[in-house]
Amino acid sequence: MATAQFTIATAGTRSTAGHLRAVMIVLAGAGLAPGLFGLVNLGAEALDVLPLFFAPFGLPGWMGGAAHLGQLALLGAAFGVLLTVAAPRGRHWLAALIAAYIALPFITPPLDSLQLSLVCTALFLLGLATLRRVGATSPLAGWLLTPMLAIVGFSASMGLVLTAAYTPPFALMQGQNSTTPAA
Numbered sequence: 182m183a184t185a186q187f188t189i190a191t192a193g194t195r196s197t198a199g200h201l202r203a204v205m206i207v208l209a210g211a212g213l214a215p216g217l218f219g220l221v222n223l224g225a226e227a228l229d230v231l232p233l234f235f236a237p238f239g240l241p242g243w244m245g246g247a248a249h250l251g252q253l254a255l256l257g258a259a260f261g262v263l264l265t266v267a268a269p270r271g272r273h274w275l276a277a278l279i280a281a282y283i284a285l286p287f288i289t290p291p292l293d294s295l296q297l298s299l300v301c302t303a304l305f306l307l308g309l310a311t312l313r314r315v316g317a318t319s320p321l322a323g324w325l326l327t328p329m330l331a332i333v334g335f336s337a338s339m340g341l342v343l344t345a346a347y348t349p350p351f352a353l354m355q356g357q358n359s360t361t362p363a364a
Contacts, residue, residue: 203265210261214253218283225287232286235336249286252329256282259325263318271314275322278304278311282329298340305333 222232236245256279263269281304289297308330316323 206264207258207261210264211254211258214257214260214279214283215250217279218250218253221283221287230287231290233290234286235289235332237335237339246286248332249282252332253279253282255325255328259315259319259322262322262325263315266319266322268318270318271311274307274311274314275326278307278326281307294340295344298337298344301333301337301340305330305337308333 225232232246234242234245234249236242236248256275260272260275260279263272263275285300285304288300292300308326312323312326312330315326
């Protein structure tokens with residue numbers, strides 16, 4: 182009677198533990214950025230500085246805060262994805278973008294509309310430069326950056342358009358001398 186050897190195991194190692202470790206790193210990164218925001222918020226509240234969130238179209242401010250925390254979680258997840266890649270490139274750029282995005286609500290209250298739109302434009306350009314470097318390393322990490330870039334890009338463009346529309350020489354002048362006929 183002839184016997185044949187059956188091999189059920191595939192060549193190579195099981196990667197279940199590696200995938201689980203990568204998922205845990207991504208989830209830890211997703212929680213790290215909002216956690217850092219919470220620590221900065223505690224410190225800023227001790228100094229009587231309150232954050233101001235971007236909530237367009239008349240939405241309440243808490244929705245802007247929730248969207249900001251969600252975007253920070255996506256940025257942290259992108260950082261976690263970069264940590265799982267063998268040769269992470271752009272990690273420092275992403276860390277700078279996360280730090281700037283954490284600081285954004287705290288520096289916006291004293292700014293006027295032109296200054297705020299210029300800050301958002303600078304943040305958008307930093308985000309694009311980060312996307313270029315991070316997306317080349319990991320497409321998933323690049324896609325995780327896109328919601329933040331969409332919100333900041335919309336904010337920057339609307340701020341610049343509205344600032345240009347309501348400043349002279351483009352705006353209608355409201356304070357002109359009126360000549361009334363003498364009675």
